[in-house]
Structure formats: C-alpha cells, structure tokens
Amino acid sequence: MTSPSVARTVAHDRRPDPAGPDAARRYVNQWVEPEAIGAERVPAFVLILKTRGCYWADAKGCSMCGYAKDTLGRSATPAELAEQTERALGRYRSEPYVKIYTSGSFLDDREVDPESRRRIVAGFSGRARRLLFETLPEFATPEALGPLAEAFAGELEVALGLETTDPTVLARYVHKNAPPSEYLAAADRVRALGLRAKAYLLLKPPYLSEEEAADDVVRSIGEAAARFDALSVNPVHIQNGTVVEWLYHRGRYRPPWLWSVVEVLRRGAERRGRARLVSFPTAGGLARGPHNCGECDARVLAAIEEASLSQEFGALDALDCACRDEWNAARALEPLGVEA
Numbered sequence: 001m002t003s004p005s006v007a008r009t010v011a012h013d014r015r016p017d018p019a020g021p022d023a024a025r026r027y028v029n030q031w032v033e034p035e036a037i038g039a040e041r042v043p044a045f046v047l048i049l050k051t052r053g054c055y056w057a058d059a060k061g062c063s064m065c066g067y068a069k070d071t072l073g074r075s076a077t078p079a080e081l082a083e084q085t086e087r088a089l090g091r092y093r094s095e096p097y098v099k100i101y102t103s104g105s106f107l108d109d110r111e112v113d114p115e116s117r118r119r120i121v122a123g124f125s126g127r128a129r130r131l132l133f134e135t136l137p138e139f140a141t142p143e144a145l146g147p148l149a150e151a152f153a154g155e156l157e158v159a160l161g162l163e164t165t166d167p168t169v170l171a172r173y174v175h176k177n178a179p180p181s182e183y184l185a186a187a188d189r190v191r192a193l194g195l196r197a198k199a200y201l202l203l204k205p206p207y208l209s210e211e212e213a214a215d216d217v218v219r220s221i222g223e224a225a226a227r228f229d230a231l232s233v234n235p236v237h238i239q240n241g242t243v244v245e246w247l248y249h250r251g252r253y254r255p256p257w258l259w260s261v262v263e264v265l266r267r268g269a270e271r272r273g274r275a276r277l278v279s280f281p282t283a284g285g286l287a288r289g290p291h292n293c294g295e296c297d298a299r300v301l302a303a304i305e306e307a308s309l310s311q312e313f314g315a316l317d318a319l320d321c322a323c324r325d326e327w328n329a330a331r332a333l334e335p336l337g338v339e340a
C-alpha cells in the first residue's frame with residue numbers, strides 16, 4: 001500500500017495557484033448526454049462550474065479524484081458565478097434533465113454561496129423537469145436544501161459519492177472523509193424533504209482485485225438500494241495527479257474491465273429493488289479508462305448504455321468476445337499478484 005505521504009504529496013501537487021478574474025468567468029465544461037426520466041429517453045444538459053473545489057482535496061483527497069485541477073484555487077465571487085451561469089444558460093435548449101457539478105460540492109458555501117445557488121437553480125426552473133447536483137453528505141441539510149426546493153419548480157436530485165458501503169474500503173482505499181453511514185444518513189435527509197437521492201458507486205478502487213471490486217459494488221448495491229432512488233456505477237478512470245495514476249505508472253493498477261461493469265449490472269439488477277441502476281463509464285474503451293480488448297469495447301459500451309437507459313439487463317447476457325476468457329484468467333490470477 002502507498003504511504004499516507006504519497007496521498008498528501010499528490011494532493012499538494014494538483015492544487016492550482018489562486019486564479020485571476022479571467023479564469024473565473026468561464027465554466028469548466030458543458031455538454032449534452034443521453035439520459036432517461038422513468039421510461040422516457042431525454043437529453044441531459046451537463047454543466048461543470050468552476051469554483052474553489054472540494055475542501056477535502058486540499059487536505060488529502062480521494063485516491064482516484066483529480067478534479068482539483070479544474071478549480072480556481074480560491075472561492076468564486078457571486079458575480080463570477082453569475083457570469084458562468086449566464087454563459088451556460090445561453091447554451092441551454094430546455095433539456096428536461098439538468099446536471100450541475102462543481103469539482104466538489106454544490107452545497108458547500110465556500111464553493112457556491114447560498115444566494116448564487118438559489119439563482120442558479122431558479123435559472124433552470126420552469127424549463128428543466130429534473131435538476132441534479134452533487135455534494136458531500138455534511139452539506140446536505142434542510143437549511144441548504146429547503147430554499148433550493150422552493151426555487152425550482154420540478155424534481156431536485158441530490159447526488160452523493162457514497163462509492164461503497166464498506167467502511168474499510170471507503171476510508172483506506174478510496175480515502176473519503178466520512179464513513180458510509182454519513183452518506184446513508186444524508187440520503188435519508190434528502191428523501192425526508194421529498195427530493196430524490198442518487199448514489200455514485202466506485203468500481204475498482206486501488207488495492208482491490210478485479211473480483212473483489214465487483215463483489216464490493218454488488219454488495220453495496222444491495223445494502224444501499226433502499227436508501228436511494230438511483231445508483232450509478234462509476235468504473236475508475238485514471239485522472240492526472242492521483243494516487244491511482246501513481247500506482248498505474250508503476251504497473252500496480254489496471255482500470256476495470258468492461259466485463260466487470262457488465263457483471264456488476266447483471267448481479268446488481270437482482271438487488272436494486274426499486275432504485276434505478278445505471279452506468280455511463282467515463283473514458284470507456286481507452287487505456288486509462290475501463291476497457292476490454294479493444295475489439296469489443298464499443299459494442300459492450302453500447303450495451304451497457306442501453307441497459308442503463310432501458311433498465312432491461314437481460315441483453316447483457318448475450319455479450320461475448322474472446323477476451324472474456326482473458327478477463328476470467330486475470331480475475332483468478334490478480335489476487336496472487338501475477339500478471340495475466
């Protein structure tokens with residue numbers, strides 16, 4: 001295992017110096033992606049705001065998270081946030097689903113002050129049917145959420161990076177700041193206010209074998225399903241300036257196979273209860289993202305997306321490729337520290 005100093009050095013290296021005003025006038029990124037609300041396929045408008053970023057990334061940061069590079073290194077002013085939002089609304093075409101991220105927590109006052117939050121949410125009100133934002137659990141309070149629920153005439157969905165329900169995996173391998181119980185309690189608070197709760201689950205944190213990682217997500221789906229409206233499986237992709245990247249460069253980490261995503265969805269579908277179960281892998285098919293042999297990646301990714309949108313997981317059983325055997329061999333040998 002890497003020493004704590006590796007995590008701290010990596011965290012220190014990836015933090016940008018305080019940015020000037022020009023850098024704060026533009027958001028990080030914006031795109032439109034396929035989504036579903038219930039059985040209806042809808043486009044989702046995704047916006048990443050530029051803020052000071054996650055406070056936890058300054059202290060230690062999670063082992064797979066490199067989002068600190070997309071931050072200002074200082075808090076954005078209300079005027080800067082208003083300008084970013086104005087630009088984004090200029091590109092908004094009334095997509096029914098809106099997802100707003102910062103490189104941290106939308107509900108942390110140091111990232112987005114309460115009045116700016118209210119204005120951002122109100123800007124999409126009456127046009128979007130569902131609006132999602134992500135936060136660490138400690139900020140998901142009735143005081144923070146109440147005014148936003150009032151400002152938005154639709155469904156609010158609060159996304160929480162639970163990652164796993166195993167406290168040891170979360171603390172020692174993912175390096176999160178709070179135990180799973182705090183994420184589950186936050187989801188309860190969100191739902192008590194009549195809002196939707198969504199969990200992100202991490203597939204293959206460092207130090208778990210391919211097989212252990214899949215088991216960890218399947219178990220987490222079973223343990224978290226009743227507390228959330230949606231569960232999204234996020235396979236690790238290698239981001240710059242992270243502990244995972246440090247291990248990858250030393251040959252001690254391979255991103256998960258897409259076969260593991262398929263397996264997690266197939267097994268997880270049995271345990272998801274009433275929650276939606278989805279996976280939209282970032283960097284799928286790339287060397288630094290979840291990938292198979294290269295021949296079958298596009299086909300397998302398309303099937304994963306279709307299952308996520310339709311919630312019909314049966315077609316995943318029909319997927320096959322010669323590399324499935326290689327995946328099985330890798331799963332068997334990896335715990336022994338042998339490269340397949």
Ligand code: SF4
Nearest residue numbers: 054057061062065104
């Ligand atoms: S994963 Fe979330 S909590 Fe962890 S460092 Fe990144 S933004 Fe912060």
Ligand SMILES: [Zn+2]
Nearest residue numbers: 293296321323
């Ligand atoms: Zn293949």
